[in-house]
Amino acid sequence: MKNLTKRQSEIFNFIKEEIESNGYPPTRSEISRTFGFKSPNAAEDHLKALKKKGVLDLAAGTSRGITLNNESSGIPVIGLVSAGGPILAEENIEKTLPKNPGILSHGVDFYLKVKGDSMIDVGIFENDLIAINKNLPVKTGNIVVARINNEVTVKTLLKLSNKLVILKPENSSYEDLEINPTKESLVFEGTCVGLLRDFS
Amino acid sequence: MKNLTKRQSEIFNFIKEEIESNGYPPTRSEISRTFGFKSPNAAEDHLKALKKKGVLDLAAGTSRGITLNNESSGIPVIGLVSAGGPILAEENIEKTLPKNPGILSHGVDFYLKVKGDSMIDVGIFENDLIAINKNLPVKTGNIVVARINNEVTVKTLLKLSNKLVILKPENSSYEDLEINPTKESLVFEGTCVGLLRDFS
DNA sequence: TTCATAACTGTAATTATATACAGTATTTAG
DNA sequence: CTAAATACTGTATATAATTACAGTTATGAA
Numbered sequence: 001m002k003n004l005t006k007r008q009s010e011i012f013n014f015i016k017e018e019i020e021s022n023g024y025p026p027t028r029s030e031i032s033r034t035f036g037f038k039s040p041n042a043a044e045d046h047l048k049a050l051k052k053k054g055v056l057d058l059a060a061g062t063s064r065g066i067t068l069n070n071e072s073s074g075i076p077v078i079g080l081v082s083a084g085g086p087i088l089a090e091e092n093i094e095k096t097l098p099k100n101p102g103i104l105s106h107g108v109d110f111y112l113k114v115k116g117d118s119m120i121d122v123g124i125f126e127n128d129l130i131a132i133n134k135n136l137p138v139k140t141g142n143i144v145v146a147r148i149n150n151e152v153t154v155k156t157l158l159k160l161s162n163k164l165v166i167l168k169p170e171n172s173s174y175e176d177l178e179i180n181p182t183k184e185s186l187v188f189e190g191t192c193v194g195l196l197r198d199f200s
Numbered sequence: 201m202k203n204l205t206k207r208q209s210e211i212f213n214f215i216k217e218e219i220e221s222n223g224y225p226p227t228r229s230e231i232s233r234t235f236g237f238k239s240p241n242a243a244e245d246h247l248k249a250l251k252k253k254g255v256l257d258l259a260a261g262t263s264r265g266i267t268l269n270n271e272s273s274g275i276p277v278i279g280l281v282s283a284g285g286p287i288l289a290e291e292n293i294e295k296t297l298p299k300n301p302g303i304l305s306h307g308v309d310f311y312l313k314v315k316g317d318s319m320i321d322v323g324i325f326e327n328d329l330i331a332i333n334k335n336l337p338v339k340t341g342n343i344v345v346a347r348i349n350n351e352v353t354v355k356t357l358l359k360l361s362n363k364l365v366i367l368k369p370e371n372s373s374y375e376d377l378e379i380n381p382t383k384e385s386l387v388f389e390g391t392c393v394g395l396l397r398d399f400s
Numbered sequence: 401t402t403c404a405t406a407a408c409t410g411t412a413a414t415t416a417t418a419t420a421c422a423g424t425a426t427t428t429a430g
Numbered sequence: 431c432t433a434a435a436t437a438c439t440g441t442a443t444a445t446a447a448t449t450a451c452a453g454t455t456a457t458g459a460a
Contacts (some may be wrong), residue, residue, distance in 0.1 A: 005406070022259075023267040024224045027447055029267065039409050044449060049406075059222075063263035063416060063447050067223040100300040105400040123323040124396070143399065195397035197323070200305040205436070227417060242438050244419060249436075263417050263446060 004053060008171075010036070011046045014053060025033060025066035041154060074098055077111045085157075087152060087189050106193035109134045112145060112154065118169035119143070119154060124195060130154065131194035143192035148177070150186050154192065204253060211235070211246045212255060215266060220247035225266035274298055277311045277329060287352060287389050289343075297329075306393035311333045312354065318355060319343070324395060330354065331394035339349060343392035348377070349385050354392065 004012060014034055018026045026034075031043035047066065050056050053097060059065030074096030088110060097111060111129040122143070124130060132145055146155045146167060155167035155177065165186060167177040179186050204212060214234055218226045226234075231243035240241050247266065252255050259265030274296030278287060288310060297311060311329040322343070322353045324330060332345055346367060355367035355377065365376040365386060 007407070019223065022265075023219065024264045026264070028449085029447070037227050038429070039411085040451080040453095041410080041446080042408050045407070058448095060447070061228045061416070063227070064224050065222075065448090098300070100298070100303055102298045103396065120323065123320065123325040123328070128323070158258040193399050195395065195399075196303065197395035198304050199393050199395075200340055207437070228419085237438070239439050239441085240417085241419075241421095241440080258418095261418070261446070265418085270452070389424070 004050070004055065008046060008050055008053070012044075012050055016068060018069070025064045027064055056080065071101065075110060077110055077113060079113045080115070086135065087147070104131055104194040106131075106133045106191075108132065108193065109190060112152075114154065116173050118171050119156075121170040121172065122156070124154070124170070126199070128196075129196040130192045131196060132190035133193045134190035136191040136193070138188045145189040145192065146197070147187040147189055148179060148184075152189065153177075202205055204250070204255065208246060208253070212250055215256070216268060219268065221307075225264045227264055275308055275310060277313060279313045280315070287347070304331055304394040306331075306333045306336065308332065308393065309390060311396065314353075314354065316372050318371050319356075321370040321372065322356070324354070324370070325397070328389040329398075330392045331396060332390035334390035335392045336391040336393070337378075337390040338388045338391060345392065347387040347389055348379060352389065353377075 005146060007041070011031065013024055015033065016077070018024075025188070028040040028043040031037070032040050033045070037040075037043060041064070047056070047058055051058050055069055055129075057067045057069060075098070076088060076093040077095050077097055078092045079094035094113065096136070108131040108172055110132050112132055114126055114128045114130060116183040119125075124143075130143075130145075136142075138144055138157065138160065140157050140160050142157055143154060144167075145152060145154055147153075147156075148167075153167070155169055157165070158168045158176065163180060163182065165181055166180045167179065204317075208395050211231065214231065217227055218224075218230070222367060228240040228243040228247070229383070231246070232339060234314065235242075239245060247256070247258055251258050255269055256266040258318055259267070275298070276288060276293040277290050277295050279294035280292070308331040308333050312332055314324055314326055314328045314330060317326060319325075324343075330343075330345075336342075338344060338357065338360065340357050340360050342357055344367075345354055346357075347353075348367075353367070355369055357377065358368045359366040359367070359390060363380060363382065365379045365381055368377065369376070
């Protein structure tokens, strides 16, 4: 989506809220009434601008024929991460799951399908989906998704300093990873905010 | 209020699908066109009947003013189960979580907050929420919610016969429960279809 | 300076839509 | 058996809604 102006965002959000609360989009008149426009054409102009910017679609000759585009592209499930590219690269996306607002206390940017048994002591098993937020501040004690020398791994972050990062597998048969971030490439891809397991 | 006729269900589902795919409800004419009615009043009559039955609301004088009455008031989270009453009794409901269709392969009737460590070997930890479907056939090998002599427990069902039911805790320091259902009261409250853990 | 975009006012026409009224035929519950 | 509910046809109309055209004012970029 292109950059919406402040006013356009207001209009867009109003439409979104109306759909949320009523179950159907507003008319030009309703938009105008809400924003104090004296002409329904003001709303028409805004809708055209929003359509031009691609955030919604308008069905010609159709009352309330507003379809939001932005809304529901789902949350990607990342399976095996191929080396090199970004974790959310399309080739890594196994499928998408619907958004589930309100179930977890933090937002979820993607799910990562767990490989291996390095976290079984905290109840994270192979093929579980862990919910990742990629914008939370990386904090010791949290379970993080780290990329070390282009390999993605899930561990508990034990220590975080300029010269030493310690990542702890939650499985007594594995040893802690000690990384010197000045010598090895280390990127934090996100923090684990939840776990999802499907018994099918 | 829920006994819709076959035709009414068809109409209702069509409206639901239209909202899903277009983002706004259909008009009387669109409904009539879809079902081959020769008068928009046929649709009007149906809408009135559906309103009367409480499954939707109509905004007078409003185009596409159909609001579906989401029966999705949320999925209850069951904390401690008090002895005696049914598991879904109000006093057991700790809170409710929004429905999350499409995330788990089976429907979820309620979440049960896990107490104790009897299932840690399969990665079910204290305070995890396990998603329970109470209508799936009870099958050996599945993790089930059972009520034995009025006490609710979560275990793997190992054996199920008239004279002997074996419930296995997934923790090597616990022993299997062997129940004779002719002598002890045993009710299966549901089957575990998923697990939810929130790292907050 | 000039042109495009944004953000409106004001008017008006066409058409999309809701919805009442008057019927008919069939099915269902008391 | 009868009244009510279901499931429509057919007609009609007020009004809800889209949307074009013609302007105004302000702003920022070329």
